[in-house]
Amino acid sequence: MTETTQPRRVRLPARYAGIVMPFVLSIIMTFIVSGISTLMNVGLRPEFLSLWPAAWGLSWLVAFPTLLLVTPVARRIVGLLVHPPSAP
Helix, strand or coil: CCCCCCCCCCCCCHHHHHHHHHHHHHHHHHHHHHHHHHHHHHCCCCCHHHHHHHHHHHHHHHHHHHHHHHHHHHHHHHHHHCCCCCCC
């Protein structure tokens, strides 16, 4: 019987979650929003695919540091608006 080995995933320590979460969120959100914005302004033309990456890059450069700054504020606001989780 042969044993199948799966490649080992490299994972960051939990202490980096506060940076990794905004990083991933900013990539996904700016990709979608810049795509929609570029589509609305240019239309579905051949130039769309060449303009979108530049629009995405600029929006990501603004969004990532912004998320790092505003996430703690957003957490506080959410904490004021919702009940804390009940203990098990």
